[in-house]
Amino acid sequence: MDTKSPARVTSPPTKRKATPRRDTVPALLMITPAMLGLLLGVVLPFLAAGWLSLNNIRLNSPRPAVWFGLEQYARVLTDPEFYRGLGNNFLFAVIVVPLQTALALALAMMLNQPLRGMKVFRTFFFMPVVFPMALVSVIWKLMYSRDDLGLLNALLHWISFGAIAPIDWLGSSSTAMLSIIIMSIWQGVGFQMIILLAGLQGIPTSLYEAARIDKASWWQQVLNVTIPGLRNTLIFVVMVTTIFSFRLFDQIYILTQGGPNSATTTVMYQAVTSAFTENNVGRGSAITVVFFVIVLAITIVQRRVLREEREV
Amino acid sequence: MTATTVRPAEATPTQPRFTKRQRTDLLCKTVNYVVMTAVTLFFIAPIVYMFIGSFKPANKVLNGLGGFMPESMSFDNYLGVFARFNSEATGYFQDFYLTSTIVSTAVVLGGLVVNSMAAYALARLDWRGRDGVLLGVILLVIVPFEAIAVPLYYLLNDHRNTYYVQFLPFIANSLSIYLFYTFFIGLPKELDEAARMDGAGPWKTFALVIVPMSKPVFASVSILTFLSSWGSFLWPVMMVDQPAYRPLPLEISVFQGQPPTDWGQIFAFGVMLVLPLLVVFLLFQRWFVQSVASSGVKG
Helix, strand or coil: CCCCHHHHHHCCHHHHHHCCCCCHHHHHHHHHHHHHHHHHHHHHHHHHHHHHCCEECECCCCCCCEECCCHHHHHHHCCHHHHHHHHHHHHHHHHHHHHHHHHHHHHHHHHCCCCCCHHHHHHHHHHHHHCCHHHHHHHHHHHCCCCCCCHHHHHHHHHCCCCCCCCCCCCCCCCHHHHHHHHHHHHHHHHHHHHHHHHHHCCCHHHHHHHHHCCCCHHHHHHHHHHHHCHHHHHHHHHHHHHHHHHCCHHHHHHCCCCCCCCCCCHHHHHHHHHHHCCEHHHHHHHHHHHHHHHHHHHHHHHHHHHHHHHC | CHHHHHHHHHCCCHHHHHHHHHHHHHHHHHHHHHHHHHHHHHHHHHHHHHHHHCCCCHHHHCECEHHHCCCCCCCHHHHHHHHHCEECCCEEHHHHHHHHHHHHHHHHHHHHHHHHHHHHHHHHCCCCCHHHHHHHHHHHHCCCHHHCHHHHHHHCHHHCCCCHHHHHHHHCCHHHHHHHHHHHHCCCCHHHHHHHHCCCCHHHHHHHHHHHHCHHHHHHHHHHHHHHHHCCCHHHHHHCCCHHHCCHHHHHHHHHHCCCCCHHHHHHHHHHHHHHHHHHHHHCHHHHHHHHHHHHCCC
16 A cells, blocks of 8 residues: 555655565565464464364374375264264353353443442452463362362352252262353453453443433433444454353363263363374364364354444 | 521422432442442452462361461461472472463563564555455464364474473464554554655664554553463463473463362462462553453454
């Protein structure tokens, strides 16, 4: 583009015509390190995933790679265990996406009030985001201890005056996923809250004033001013959280290893264990490709929704 | 007598309505603060639990609600962590710290240089093929690391248990390039023009004009990459098994799974793991919040 047109006018016309794209050499030098990194670190492994998934290839095995065609995909897509993992990802998404988004919105709206001390509260609400998931998992593992000495069991016991018996949070297949979900919301909601808070602060106050003049109630203001004003931010947040739901790994690896009885196994957990524990790189790559197709689908849906908005 | 005449005046129709509104305002405020305090407790309880537990003997940590009681506090757990990780077989505690520091420093600093430079070329230089490269970078933003972890593990299998394998693949980062790009493209065009009229080439313009004006985006990208590289877990799980090259998050997951489990020491380890992140967060909170907000303003 002609970002430098005035500068061009000052330079001799012949020189300008000879090198219309005068920055090519420095530009190429400047992008080379990043492009090299992205090509070797992202594009190459991304393409390799496709190729590896078409082979029966094992790491540290004397047998050479064998062309496998679509066999890996056939095996993965007919494996009940894989669907168990996919189902768990969906379950996680179906609960976490609406709950975490609603919670984040509520927190952001509370913090957006002109009250004193909001910055202090914001600091506290956001603090878990700073904690790496591996550490969060370790802390919550102890809080989820199954006996009556576990923090959560003790709390429920105290609140219910002893009516609630100790629960084996991570060890029982009915509560393991719920435990992972609660912990993940605790860690992740602050991130969305900050994004939504930035979105809230971008809504002009004049809109609220106009709504108030029309005697709109608080709830009507939320529905007719806040939500439409946050539309794009909300779509972004929902998309990121949905994709995050399919990336689920750290918590599972540390807390449950997919168990009990596959109650918390996930797509990524299976991809990594296939490749890493079973040395089955072909299968791990096939699962990876399926995972990426899901992510791509979510992204395309989000783009569509956004485009519709622009046309309106 | 005057007092009796004043009192009815206080009770004029307008007066009680005003106090009523004040009362509902006050009630509203109180409810708000009560709710927010409750929410705060939810968010900080696990953190407080870890901090208090890190100073207590193991049997007082896993102790129901008593886990929050500050009793028999000492630094024994911290000394215990150093004593426990003090051989080749267990690894040395300072080595875990060193690994995390080397990896994060390389990812953050290397990333700042490499990605800002590329973004500058994409946003403000005039060259053939720019639009194609830009599109490619934007497309790569949607590829999560999880989608390439397995093949990358296969490709780099001969480089396991090194420092460089933990940071080299993460220096070039399409999201960082994109964040730099959106910031650079928003700077006034006159900046480059003025610099160029003074005879500065692209390198000089970038280093002396653009970089000094772009502190916010450099801060944002540093914080986002530091946060993710210090907490990085999936990649080290696959690439590192020798204690000498384990970063902190990998080691705490190994530590908590090794009997005998000493939760006081594990929490002390956790406090030391998160301390750099907390310090950066509390010191640069404004930047922190801004960087997270900026990562969301893409839509």
